[in-house]
Amino acid sequence: MTTFSTQLKKFRQERHLSQDELAKDLFISRQAISKWENAEATPDLEHTVKLAEILQVSLDELILAKEPEVKIEWVIEKDRPMNIWEFFCQLLVGCFSSWRSFGVVFVTAALHFWLNWL
Known part of the structure; x- marks a missing residue:
């Protein structure tokens, strides 16, 4: 096997995708996926790139089995004070989740006040 x-x-099994599901995402037959997995055929470049996107891996990982050199992770810093943009984003999320109409009025007034203050 290559x-x-x-x-x-x-990668398909790690993502809990069946051959049918993967084939539907690529608009091809399940038999094509089976042939690729059994090394009876290989996908063209377009399908290879789309496979990498669907499986959320790099082309190097998919084709060459190379581990990525850099992993990007989200880091949330909690040891520093919130800046004004983070405050307004959290305010928007909080207001829209429970107090929709009040939130729109409050945020609009707060933004108007803040912009005039500058």
């Missing part, structure tokens, strides 16, 4: 076919099957 590296690509092994990686394709591994």
Whole structure:
């Protein structure tokens, strides 16, 4: 089995996707996915790029089984004070989730006051 076919099957199973589901996302037949996983055929470049997007992996991981050099992770800093934009974003989220009409009026008034204050 080639590296690509092994990686394709591994990533598909990790994402809990069936061959049918993956085939529907790519607008191809389930048999094509089966052939790729059994190293009987290989996808064209367009399908390979789309596979990487669907499986959320890089082309290097999918084709060459290389681990990514850099992993991007979200880091939320809680040890520093909130800036004005973070405050308004949280205010918007909080207001829209429970007090929709009041939130719109309050946020609009707060933004108007803040912009005039500058």
